[in-house]
Amino acid sequence: MAGIRTLEEILKRDPERYAITVFGEEPHPNYNRIMLSSVLQGDANVNDIVLNDYDWYESNGITLHTGDPVVKVDESKQLVISEQGRTCSYDKLIFATGSNPFMLPLPGADKEGVIAFRNIKDCETMIEASRHYKKAVVIGGGLLGLEAARGLLNLNMEVDVVHIADYLMERQLDEQAGSMLREELEKQGMNFLLNKQTEQITGDTRVKGLRFKDGTSTKADLVVMAVGIRPNVELAKESGLEINRAIIVDDYMQTSKKNIYAVGECAEHRGIAYGLVAPLYEQGKVLAEHICAEDKAAVSGYQGSIVYTQLKVSGVDVFSAGKFQDSKETKAIRVHDEFEGIYKKVVVQDNKVIGAVLFGDTGDSPRILDMMKKEQDISEMSKVAILPTEQSAGEKESPVLLMAEDETICGCNGVSKGEIVAAITNQGLTSVEEIKQCTNASRSCGGCKPLVADLLALTTGEQADTSKEPMCGCTDYTHEEVVANIRELGLSYPREVMNVLHWRTEEGCSKCRPAINYYLGMVDPLKNKDDHTSRFINERAHGNIQNDGTFSVVPRMYGGVTNPAQLRQIADVADKYNIPLLKVTGGQRIDMFGVEKEDLPKVWEELGMRSGSAYAKALRTVKTCVGEQFCRFGTQDSIGLGIELEKKFEYINTPHKVKMAVSACPRNCAESGIKDFGVVGVEGAWELYVGGNGGVDLRAGDLFCKVKTKEEIIEIISAFLQYYRENARYLERTSHFVERVGLDHMKKVVLDDSKRRKELVERLEVALSTGKDPWKEIIESEEKRKELFEKKQVESLV
Ligand SMILES: Cc1cc2nc3c(=O)[nH]c(=O)nc-3n(C[C@H](O)[C@H](O)[C@H](O)COP(=O)(O)OP(=O)(O)OC[C@H]3O[C@@H](n4cnc5c(N)ncnc54)[C@H](O)[C@@H]3O)c2cc1C
Ligand SMILES: NC(=O)c1ccc[n+]([C@@H]2O[C@H](COP(=O)([O-])OP(=O)(O)OC[C@H]3O[C@@H](n4cnc5c(N)ncnc54)[C@H](O)[C@@H]3O)[C@@H](O)[C@H]2O)c1
Numbered sequence: 001m002a003g004i005r006t007l008e009e010i011l012k013r014d015p016e017r018y019a020i021t022v023f024g025e026e027p028h029p030n031y032n033r034i035m036l037s038s039v040l041q042g043d044a045n046v047n048d049i050v051l052n053d054y055d056w057y058e059s060n061g062i063t064l065h066t067g068d069p070v071v072k073v074d075e076s077k078q079l080v081i082s083e084q085g086r087t088c089s090y091d092k093l094i095f096a097t098g099s100n101p102f103m104l105p106l107p108g109a110d111k112e113g114v115i116a117f118r119n120i121k122d123c124e125t126m127i128e129a130s131r132h133y134k135k136a137v138v139i140g141g142g143l144l145g146l147e148a149a150r151g152l153l154n155l156n157m158e159v160d161v162v163h164i165a166d167y168l169m170e171r172q173l174d175e176q177a178g179s180m181l182r183e184e185l186e187k188q189g190m191n192f193l194l195n196k197q198t199e200q201i202t203g204d205t206r207v208k209g210l211r212f213k214d215g216t217s218t219k220a221d222l223v224v225m226a227v228g229i230r231p232n233v234e235l236a237k238e239s240g241l242e243i244n245r246a247i248i249v250d251d252y253m254q255t256s257k258k259n260i261y262a263v264g265e266c267a268e269h270r271g272i273a274y275g276l277v278a279p280l281y282e283q284g285k286v287l288a289e290h291i292c293a294e295d296k297a298a299v300s301g302y303q304g305s306i307v308y309t310q311l312k313v314s315g316v317d318v319f320s321a322g323k324f325q326d327s328k329e330t331k332a333i334r335v336h337d338e339f340e341g342i343y344k345k346v347v348v349q350d351n352k353v354i355g356a357v358l359f360g361d362t363g364d365s366p367r368i369l370d371m372m373k374k375e376q377d378i379s380e381m382s383k384v385a386i387l388p389t390e391q392s393a394g395e396k397e398s399p400v401l402l403m404a405e406d407e408t409i410c411g412c413n414g415v416s417k418g419e420i421v422a423a424i425t426n427q428g429l430t431s432v433e434e435i436k437q438c439t440n441a442s443r444s445c446g447g448c449k450p451l452v453a454d455l456l457a458l459t460t461g462e463q464a465d466t467s468k469e470p471m472c473g474c475t476d477y478t479h480e481e482v483v484a485n486i487r488e489l490g491l492s493y494p495r496e497v498m499n500v501l502h503w504r505t506e507e508g509c510s511k512c513r514p515a516i517n518y519y520l521g522m523v524d525p526l527k528n529k530d531d532h533t534s535r536f537i538n539e540r541a542h543g544n545i546q547n548d549g550t551f552s553v554v555p556r557m558y559g560g561v562t563n564p565a566q567l568r569q570i571a572d573v574a575d576k577y578n579i580p581l582l583k584v585t586g587g588q589r590i591d592m593f594g595v596e597k598e599d600l601p602k603v604w605e606e607l608g609m610r611s612g613s614a615y616a617k618a619l620r621t622v623k624t625c626v627g628e629q630f631c632r633f634g635t636q637d638s639i640g641l642g643i644e645l646e647k648k649f650e651y652i653n654t655p656h657k658v659k660m661a662v663s664a665c666p667r668n669c670a671e672s673g674i675k676d677f678g679v680v681g682v683e684g685a686w687e688l689y690v691g692g693n694g695g696v697d698l699r700a701g702d703l704f705c706k707v708k709t710k711e712e713i714i715e716i717i718s719a720f721l722q723y724y725r726e727n728a729r730y731l732e733r734t735s736h737f738v739e740r741v742g743l744d745h746m747k748k749v750v751l752d753d754s755k756r757r758k759e760l761v762e763r764l765e766v767a768l769s770t771g772k773d774p775w776k777e778i779i780e781s782e783e784k785r786k787e788l789f790e791k792k793q794v795e796s797l798v
């Protein structure tokens with residue numbers, strides 16, 4: 001990150017000055033390492049995080065050798081030699097070799113399944129492990145460990161975090177904030193083993209567990225070490241550079257040898273080796289200025305940085321900067337609101353703010369950081385004004401409003417409010433993405449995005465378009481733009497979309513291909529030919545792949561209702577194919593686990609039942625309560641309506657999975673409140689709840705309407721579903737969609753505008769007319785059976 005940022009700074013100043021060659025050990029062009037946490041947490045993919053792709057190197061005349069580390073520097077001849085035997089002469093040499101993760105030298109640390117979290121490969125190893133194993137242990141409760149743990153939870157693993165200290169992030173937080181953080185993360189599902197020192201990693205070839213010095217132990221299928229980093233200085237040492245903890249540099253990043261420089265985590269300036277990008281980028285800027293300047297004396301050197309950190313775990317706002325621990329020489333201003341879970345502490349010494357910890361509300365962080373950077377004298381200030389309450393600061397006003405022009409908005413990239421405003425005004429920028437391209441603001445951790453968006457809105461007087469995110473790293477087009485192009489240009493095939501819209505990759509990626517395939521089907525359901533190679537493995541095999549490579553089969557049982565004949569059939573098939581586990585699901589279906597892939601078509605055929613779509617981005621289940629048929633409280637026919645809904649909407653493709661439920665009274669036994677569409681019977685009427693979700697992002701559905709008849713309910717769900725199909729981004733659940741577009745907007749579209757409702761229903765009916773039972777199609781087609789279940793498939797989209 002530091003090395004290539006230095007090159008960007010050089011190119012900005014004097015693009016013709018140097019012929020540049022880059023050697024990189026990893027097999028990728030430079031990428032945003034910070035965003036590995038987002039890749040692991042499922043919010044980005046590897047293509048999204050590339051900072052400068054191969055084209056960038058080519059168009060700037062830079063020779064790039066990836067996957068080829070430098071192994072020797074011959075300082076006397078000014079040559080570097082790479083592992084693959086390349087020899088390259090230099091006038092100036094920059095070391096930007098970063099750090100290595102510190103691996104605790106424990107007995108068993110060399111076992112399979114013990115890894116670090118530093119690069120794309122580690123990220124891929126974790127994602128792959130989560131497909132086969134259940135239990136992960138992260139050693140280290142610092143920034144990296146907690147972000148890794150959150151990612152592993154998102155990958156459905158159980159996670160223990162083993163931490164040596166008695167509270168989390170002790171290098172960044174005081175005890176109060178550390179324990180509040182622990183409480184919050186425990187709510188998210190992390191399990192903490194504090195005050196623990198690992199003694200041994202147990203297992204045969206693969207890790208099975210951890211034993212601690214206090215005699216206790218825990219199970220582990222995967223161990224991620226996140227106990228700090230060590231600057232990568234081996235090559236520099238062998239090359240004769242002066243080393244302490246890292247490569248010693250002066251204020252111009254020059255090492256002990258002439259014409260050899262060091263930037264980034266491998267460099268040590270005034271005794272400090274930094275481990276966050278903001279200081280590294282400042283160093284890169286100084287180095288670029290220095291080696292491009294005609295008058296070197298005019299360049300002011302690097303003076304060191306004030307660092308701050310923010311944890312990138314959603315739902316947790318934590319900020320820490322400078323010296324945050326109390327001491328005899330310091331005094332602190334504290335706010336602790338136990339009702340709202342907010343804690344703020346600002347540490348003052350000699351009338352200057354020297355450190356801060358904020359938990360639960362980090363809105364004050366840019367201002368506090370600014371006071372620290374400017375070493376502002378606060379002797380004349382009322383101390384409580386340093387941490388204003390919401391009322392005194394102005395209710396819910398954006399913090400950017402109060403910021404001075406020279407205050408920093410993007411800490412990672414050192415971009416001030418004034419610079420962003422100038423870019424918006426002078427260059428007519430209209431989106432956060434454009435601001436990022438132009439100023440670098442929000443290009444690293446992304447934490448400043450909301451502030452950048454607010455500033456854009458304030459400057460242009462319009463709501464910022466934060467949604468102008470490209471679909472993936474293969475294109476600059478957003479989801480909405482891709483759909484608009486498909487409609488306007490009448491595009492029909494994924495390849496055609498990629499060609500016409502100048503995709504950067506030939507094949508697309510696992511993010512854009514399924515999305516394009518969905519959009520094509522949604523725009524023209526009658527003509528579209530589904531491209532099954534663009535679907536995820538579960539959708540291609542029409543079953544869910546399990547951790548041992550077998551599949552699960554869930555036959556359709558409308559409304560969760562079955563009968564003795566069906567149950568006998570399921571039992572017979574289970575016996576015949578040695579199906580090891582039958583389980584009733586949360587959606588009231590029977591799930592048959594452990595079916596071999598090649599047996600799938602025979603199992604479906606012999607069951608004689610339709611696919612339950614348990615693997616599809618489609619209607620999964622309609623859960624029902626017993627209702628008026630048997631229940632004393634039932635006021636409506638919940639089973640009847642549930643079955644009708646399921647029969648109507650089965651096999652319609654949707655942006656993400658859709659779940660429904662019907663309960664016949666407000667006791668709500670079918671849990672209608674946490675479904676995408678939840679219906680509740682009340683005396684003489686039905687209530688419809690939308691946007692509920694019972695998964696990771698627990699969300700109660702919003703009451704959308706109350707109507708008298710089931711025909712009205714079906715029509716309203718149809719219109720809503722079609723609007724969601726047409727306007728949601730692929731993989732956006734209704735819960736997020738409702739929040740993005742707003743419930744009032746949905747009411748206007750679906751409830752208030754009867755013409756529009758009718759049109760939506762008509763378009764949905766067309767799409768419904770193309771729905772087919774996929775199991776039946778495969779059973780009846782010898783060709784499909786062979787293609788999908790007999791030939792070995794390349795599982796590129798798993
Ligand atoms: C998961 C994760 C999340 C993070 N989150 C944040 C965050 O939110 N905020 C923040 O500020 N920082 C964060 N960081 C830290 C940040 O990523 C690093 O500080 C930054 O990447 C360091 O930049 P660098 O250029 O010094 O080193 P690197 O980015 O590590 O680059 C060094 C490169 O040099 C290569 N190399 C090493 N030796 C050789 C050789 N001999 N020849 C050729 N190539 C070689 C390495 O393979 C590597 O690709 C995070 C780090 C991780 C791992
Ligand atoms: N959001 C962010 O800014 C962010 C995110 C990830 C990584 N990073 C950076 O990446 C680097 C690596 O992060 P990190 O969290 O590994 O480093 P770190 O040094 O910040 O934290 C390591 C933690 O591991 C604990 N530890 C040490 N030995 C242990 C042991 N034997 N058992 C259990 N716990 C032990 C320490 O007490 C410490 O809290 C740092 O430079 C960090 O700043 C930053």
Ligand code: SF4
Nearest residue numbers: 625631634665668669
């Ligand atoms: S929701 Fe009401 S009607 Fe349905 S089973 Fe429960 S108590 Fe009975």
Ligand code: FES
Nearest residue numbers: 410412444445446
């Ligand atoms: S603060 Fe990290 S990208 Fe702006």
